[in-house]
Amino acid sequence: MTPQGAIGNPAQDAPFTIYPSVDVVAATAMTSNSAIRMARGENGAGRALGDPLEVALTWQAAGAQWVHLVDLDAATGRGSNRAQLARITGALDVKVQLCGGIRDQESLDMALATGCDRVNLSTAALESPEWCARALAEHGERIAIALDVRMTPDGYRLVTRGWNKDGGDLWEVLDRLEREGCTRYVVTDVERGGMMSSPNLQLLREVCARTDAPVVAGGGVADAQDLRRLAELSALGVEGTILGQALHTGVITLPEALSAVDGGAASGASVR
Template sequence: MRFTLYPSVDIVNAHALTSRTAIAATLGHDMKAERLGSPIDLALAFQDAGARWIHVVDLDAAAGKGSNRHLVFELLKQVRANVQVCGGIRTENDVAQLIDAGCGRINIGTAALENPHWCESLFKRYGEKIAIALDVRESDSGYRLTSRGWNDESGDVWPKLALLDQLGCPRYVVTDVNRGGNMNHPNLRLLEAMTKRTSRPIVSGGGVSSIDDIFALKAIEVEGTVLGQALHCGSLSYGEIEAQLRQTATV
């Protein structure tokens, strides 16, 4: 199985921000925004570096604070790589418009937690073009789901995972919200537990800080990972990671 990297374009107020400050803005924390420029230019830069997939997050829409959908549509026009879009996608019309605009995959988060049975028709109609985003916070009471830009809690993860599996979810994007933007290593324990409870492919999010983290994820048979802060701050290079993955694949 080829491990897939998803460099992230995190959009807040029409700007691409580093994952760390984009998440802080979404959660209402007082932190100076670290701008990376135009979301479209950043996506094109990742494409030029060889990215086959790009992960685009409208964080304003996710938190219900606005929308950057016009920018997402323009990005879809200009970028040839596959684009995975998430944030504020809550209606069938949202899904249809993005698919018609050329979106390669749509991640549905809050809407799937609030009305999982609604997603069943999407799975049947769009198949692999739909994934469910499970944003998880680890606490003393276990793994708890979060929604609406990580601002609300939405119950225990395992019953919802079982239901979504039953309804036919093709893929999950699993993020430990305590690690998003923090470069404090992926939550391998959570991800391993996920791989044991579902046979569906899993893409991880949050915490990657080194190539060792990438290989640790690959070893537990996670399908791929979203790369945000480590790329945004320059501690990792997309091209160098891909080169090392190719090198190990030929050994």
Template sequence: MPLPPQIIPCVDIQGGRAVRLYEGDPDRETVYFESPLLAARHWADLGAPLVHVVDLDAATGRGENRQIIAEIAGSLEVPLEVGGGVRDLKSVQTLLSLGVSRVVIGTAAVRRPELVAELLALHGPERIVVSVDARWPDVAVAGWAEASGVRVAEMTARLGEAGLETLIFTDVTRDGTLRGLDRILMGRVRQLWTNTLIVGGGVANLQDADLLGELGIEGAIVGRAIYEGTLTYPLP
């Protein structure tokens, strides 16, 4: 019997508030908490084993929220994983120095493939995660606003060769929409990536969580579904 997937609550920060975006569009936001710190504490208090934070302002070049991230890292008793606008060695080191447990690389892993191997050598596979955000079959970059010209299959092969352990995969056409997962696409990604696979968005309900377990996908980062209650957290 497959193990149930790990459900990882997500706190997206934009303009200093905890929000969720529709299909990654920064102009279509829903504010769930005025304070990202309170949002992170809320999920940690409910038993989250890990909290995933995305600095949307850093991802889109509109600013950054490192002070808020530092406050969250210093306040939580559970590990914190952070992504968004992480472009180089220095930004990774800065986040780790703030108390972040794992750093997520997205666009930089596509545009500078050598960076992933450098980071894995410096910090180890337990502290470096890569997010492959896609409009299948292509990888999207720059806060999902641009096509990269790189195919998902090419990207996953490259990351496997670099020694990456944990991959986040996001179908950006479904993130924040509550439309649920694409069963066929999830099966394709599971075949491409045999190490630890985390789905980065699209989970809407318990049926989606069951699908992840059925496919042997280890976990999912979930935002809108648990904020709006279409998926009970923690899972029943």
């Protein structure tokens, strides 16, 4: 762990990766905002994008080298799209980051068996810390820990179970995960995820100051300027960002997004 305020992971020469998101609810790809609202139990039908495989193939064709594939039903304990996510992962030629409801050995084994390149653990890191430590030790780079953060009067608090349950103090959990050898974090300000209200750059800076592990920004991007600001944090250890709502609603296209971060930090799709 680096001292407070120090540069965590000077990865200036590494590509800045954009992870276009495919958020699956009831076997349908939804916009990120709709998926989050439904996960929180809010009313409203939401906006469907269609067949998740077709959406994922669209991102692949547009130049993505990673797809962020989310089972929102599994994340909230309301169901599972496990078979469909396995089918999607198997059909793609690009890398897949898989998340949602991976909370025990069985669900982890099934997720890894899809052939995905990485899984994100969230709730399990907080509710089953001993098992999570064993998973980190066994699988290393194939596991990232998702830190879903809410700002409260008591400071940064983690949330679990589809952002519906308090998970403790961010810094206490991060210190434990550092001791256990976590190799990557996905950090989301849950008040901004899916809202296109710009990423919480200060939160990302503070996390990077406390870890040498790379950090993926978890959402909130509103436009190309937000992407450029995130790419500028690559020197601190921010290696990429998940792109959801802005992409799903056409505010920015994937080629535009990739072009925005191509430069001092190259894009994850190797845009030239």
